[in-house]
Amino acid sequence: MKRLLYVFLLLGWQLQAQDYFPNNDDISAVDDVTRVITNVTVTTMPGQVMENATIVIKNGKIEAIGQNVSIPKNAVVEDASGTYIYPSFIEAYGDMAMKEAPRAPSSRVQQYDEGRKGYYWNDHIRAEQMAMDFFKYDEKEAQKYLDAGYGMVQTHLHDGIARGSGMLLALNNNGTDAQRIVKQESGNFFSFDKSRQSRQSYPTSMMGALALLRQAHFDADWYAKGHAKNKDLSLEALNAKKSMVQYFEAGDKKNVLRVDKLGDRIGKQFVIVGGEDAYEMIDEIKATNASLILPVNFPDAYDVSNPFLESFVSLSDMREWKQAPANPKMLSDKGVTYAITTMGLKKPSDIYGKLRSAMEYGLTKDQALAALTTIPAQIMKSSAMVGTLEKGKLANFIVASGDLFDKKTVIYENWVQGSKHLLKDRNVKDIDGTYTTRIGGTDYEMVISGTGKKIKVKSDSITLGSKIDYDNDWINILATPKNTDDKGVHRFLAQKNKNDGLTGTAYLADGNEIGFTAAMKKDGSSTQGDDTDDGSSAPLTDLEKDEEDQDDSTEGSLSGVETPAKDDATQKELKSVGKMTYPNIGFGYEQRPQQETVLYSNATVWTNEEEGILKNTDVLVKDGKIAKIGKDLSDRGARVIDGTGMHLTSGIVDEHSHIAIDGGVNEAGHNSTAEVTIEDVVDHEDVNIYRDLAGGVTSSQLLHGSANPIGGRSAIIKLKWGYPADEMIYDNSPQFIKFALGENVKQSRYQYGVRFPQTRMGVEQVFIDFFSRARDYKDSKGKPDFRYDEEMEVLLEILESKRFVTCHSYVQSEINMLMKVAEDFGFRINTFTHILEGYKVADKMAEHGVGGSTFSDWWAYKYEVNDAIPYNGAIMHEAGVTVAFNSDDAEMSRRLNQEAAKAMKYGAVSEEEAWKFVTLNPAKLLRIDDRTGSIKKGKDADLVLWNAHPMSVTARPQITMIDGIVFFDVERDARFRESVKKERQQLVNEMLKAKNKGLKTQPAKKNEKTLYECDTLHW
Structure with a gap:
């Protein structure tokens, strides 16, 4: 019913021109009144300026615009000489005028709300929502946007993964809802955030949200073909809104790429909201061809005045403070289409300060204006209506005192749909500034700010208590001297004079009247601050207050911006972004390392092949492969690395790792989540990748956690530090999935565990049920x-047998159970991981053909591992099981060479076989042993050069190579450490300088990445 009412209102707007509709409004709201503004400088669109122009407005639209425009008879004419007109801004991603969504109880349940029958099975898919259903116009909220120069906002309810449609709203506080609602449904919106209106637990991870969106769109296509036996309003809405612009609130640069990849899978090109750090992966983001809606909430400097707290702030966070304002310029230079949003800012008018910060790095005023006008209009497919000032378009424009992005410029008026919103009378003179005057024989400095709302009067030693009132061009100042001899109040009545000073009369506390003058300081400027912003002028950013050049001696430059460079318009030196690396954190490379031809000479080579350990042997690496193994090798183009006294091995392979994962390691919402995949959420910036390289690890399987019997798919990666996630994942990667048994999946250690299964026999039933369903699905x-x-x-x-199972396991009864279930369904388990009771069933494991990836010597850390023994690996090995030692831990993963040595201590495994526990054997378990795990001609050059016996506690990798690329070099690491130390100190000094100049800072804090383990339930 409500939607029908709004349709009627919209029709009513069109009908208002009909003669039989009465109009009781004042003359300013009458649509058929023609208004004319003359003698203005008009920016009709970015880069096109028209001087001495005339604008004719009728029925909310521009009827004519130009320099030789005929003024219609009976028009209301305003001479706006000396003012500048620009198109009003457009906010493409807001939530204004939206009622808050009702909040469900905080506790989560597994199933959807029974009250939502007739909708999609997952409550976080709310595609049927319409912004109209939550709409309530708030003039005060709208006024904040009007004050900042906005005329149009696209708004929607920010709630849910599929959020439904938004609406396009004109910020016409003089109109009605029928006039304001320009488009009832303007776009379709998505995010990673679950709905506040639902208690449904699924999804509990980012990979779960991505999987849910994939399946919902697959289901919508299926539903559209008429196959469903039920009605589903959510799927109907997804289908009905396919032709709309599709928006996705993603967040950081990695999520921008993830969302684009999702769009490729489901056949959508999303407009992606996010990418404040897009400059760090700008080539990859450019390649998506996606348009962005770009936040510009650049971070404040950190308060690093306390040396202890300063240590909490990472180098990457320090760099972000310095580099983030360059992001818009970089995107413009790369040709990425983006609109700018106020999302994340405290108030819309903060946009000016942020943009001026970006301009200090080279963003042009035309680029900024386009991102606020023409581009959002283009993105929203509303260019025929708004974005530029042209005949036939809505009369949405700003009247200002000068250059719109100049910090001294004042916005006088904001016209929306041809209706004037007066922000500041343009006929009233601006009195803000710093003045000098003499009172009672003492020289004072008088600072007026906030468009005449605040005043501070002081001399070298005295500050007067003072107030100001500015009305109708008359300034009334009250000043109370603070000295003990004079308790009275001085009054000053003055006006601005032609020299920009003040002239008037002083009424002194002793009753005398004298002439009063105050001269404007020649270098005086507006002193607006956060507490004086009334929206009628563009507020200053903290960065603007620092006019002194900063030391930009840090290495590196920003692609597309030379260092140093000049602003073409002002010839002012642009700010430098400092060092940029791949990835853009500490220990990142200035250039991504590339393949080399390398000859390792005279090393002890651990082949892991029949040849065994070869003394004084050479290995030639060419085109990313092991080309030759032998003595006295040579290659004219090779870089020779002397391995005398050192040991060359294949890289360590970690079969079970949880590093380098974003957005949660467990999708715990259901007991089976085979639809999710870690490949969606690989984090290429996790510093643990570099740390693992320093420990000799070259490949890892990134596994889903153990929250459910059937978990998610894994990602097998090469630790190519500095490369994007997609280039880390093995090409033609073997396909694996994580299963789990025991305490975690039956939630015996969770206080409020409610999901099936709750017992070990229930776990078995889950497998039987889902594999039976898979058989039926095949049929x-x-x-x-x-x-x-x-x-x-x-x-x-x-x-x-196209996908292989790695199963988290401990207790022999469950190990036996799963092998039997697999055999009943005609497949084999590939790997039991943890498998701490494997020694009890090693013979059965060998018969089944399953491998064991275990801990070297963990036991008794929870009830179900009470029977664990450190001889487990050796016993399984003796029984013919392929045995690996894994980490399951970010700290242990860089010391797996020492874990291998424990197989020699506990079970007397030979040194060659023990070394295979962390190299060839895990490679076999992951089915990548044809590429890595041993030193053999033709295999990938995944190699580690150790300074000592590789299983010694003193052993340290000197070089770690992957595909013939050196990703870790101990000498380069030493240079990294010095460079990081030097760069940190420089950035600390810059932030201290910012604080000393009174710029806004934020508390020093530690943004620490969660180190995931099997049972981590966190996103």
């Missing part, structure tokens, strides 16, 4: 009403 393929189900597709891959 349904080819039928007319077949529904693609990503979860079932993955389970079917297991049944067909």
Whole structure:
């Protein structure tokens, strides 16, 4: 009913021109009154300026604009000489005028709300929502946007993963809702954030949110073909809104790429909201061809005055403070299409300060204006209506005192739909500034700010208590002397004179009247601050207050911006971004390392092949592969690395790791989540990648956690530090999935565990149930009403031995159970990981053909591992099981060479076989042993050069190479450490300088990445 009412209101807007509609408003609101503004300088669009122009406005639109425009008879004419007109800004991503969504109880449940029958099974898919359903116009909220120069806002309810449609709203405080609602449905919106209106627990991770969105769109396509037996309003809405612009609130640069990849999978090109750090992966983001809606909430400097607290702030956070304002300029130079949003700012008018900060790095005023006008209009497919000042378009424009982005400029008026919103009378003179005057024989400095709302009067030793009132060009100042001889109040009545000073009369406390003058200081300027911003002028940013050049001696430069460079318009030197690296954190490379031809000479080579350990042997690496192994090798183009006294091994392979994952390691919302994949959320910037390289690790399997019996798919990566996530993942990667048994999946250690299963026998039933469903799913393929189900597709891959299972396990009864279930369904478990009771069933494991990836010597850290022994690995090995030692821990993963040595201590495994526990054997378990795990001609050059016996506690990698690329070099690491120390100190000095100049700072804090473990339930 409410939607019908708004349709009527919209029709009513069109009908208001009809003669039989009465109009009781004042003359300023009458639509058929023609208004004319003359003698103005008009920026019709970025880069196009028209002087001495005339604008004719009728019925809310521009009827004519130009220099030789005929003025219609009976028009209301305003001479606006000396003012400048610009298109009003457009906010493409707001939530103004939205009522808050009702909040469900905080506790989560597994299933959807029964009260939502007729909608999608997951409550966080709320595509049926319409902004109209939550709309309530708030003039005070709108006024904040008007004060900042905005005329149009696209708004929607920021709630849910699929949020439904937004609406395009004109900020016409003089109009009605029928006039303000320009588009009832302007776009379709998505995010990673669950709905506040639902208690449903799924998804609990970013990879779960991505999987949910994939499946919802697959289901919508299936539903559109008429196969569903039920009505689903959410899927109907997804289908109905396909033709709209599709928006996705992503966040950082990595999420921008993830969202674009999702769009490729489901056939959508999203407009992506986010990318404040896009400059760090600008080539990859450019390649998406996505338009961005770009936040500009650049961070404040950190308060690093306390040396102890300063140590909490990472180098990457310090760099972000220095570099983030360059982001818009970089995107413009790369040709990335972006609109700018106020999202994240305290108030819309803060946009000016942020943009002026960006301009200090080279962003032009035309680029900034385009990002606020033409580009958001283009993105929203509303260019025929707004964005530029042209005949036939809405009369949405700003009247200002000068250059819109100049910090002294005042916005006088904001016209929306041809209706004037007066912000400051342009006929009233600006009196803000610093003046000098003499009172009672003492020279004082008088600072007026806030467009005449604040005043401070002081001499070298005295500050007068003072107040100011400015009205109708008359200034009334009250000043109370603070000395003991004079308790009275002086009054000053003055006006601005032609020399920009003040002239008037002083009424002194002793009753005398004398002439009063105050001269404007020649270098005086507006002193607006955060507490004086009334919206009628553009507030200063902290960075603008620092006019002194900063020391930019740090190495590196910003692509597209030379260092130092000059602003073409002002010839002012642009700020430098300092060092940029891959990744852009400490220990990042200034250039991504590339393949080399390398000859390792005279090393002790651990081949892990029949040849065993070879003394005084050479290994030639060429084109990323091991080209030759032998003595006295040579290659004219090779870089020779002397391995005398050193040991060359294949790189360590970690079969079970949780490093380098974003957005949660567990999708714990359901007992089966085969639809999710770690490949969606690989974090290429995790410093643990570099630390693992320093420990000789070259490949890792990034596993889903152990919160459910059937977990998510894994990602097998090479630790190519400095490369994007997609280039880390093995090409033609073997396909794996994580299963789990025991305490974690039955939630025995969770206080409020409510999800099935709750017992070990329930865990077995989950496997039987889902594999039975996968069989039925296979039988349904080819039928007319077949529904693609990503979860079932993955389970079917297991049944067909196209995907391999790594299973978290401890207790022998469950180990036996899962092997039997697998055999019943015609496949084999690939790997039992942890497997601390493997020694009890090693013979059965060997018969089944399953490998064991275990801990070297962990035991008794929870109840179900009470029977664990450190001889476990050796016993399984003796029984013919392929055994690996894994880390499951970010700290242990860089010391796996020492873990291998424990197989020699506990079980007397030979040194060659023990070394295979962390190299060849895990490579076999991951089915990548044809590429890595041993030193053999033709294999990938994943190599580590150690300074001592590789299993010694003193052993340290000197070089770690992957695909013939050196990713860790101990000498380069030493240079890194010095460079990081030097750069940190420089940035600390710059932030201290900022604080000393009174700039706004934020408390020093530690942004620490969560180190995931199997049972981590966190996003």
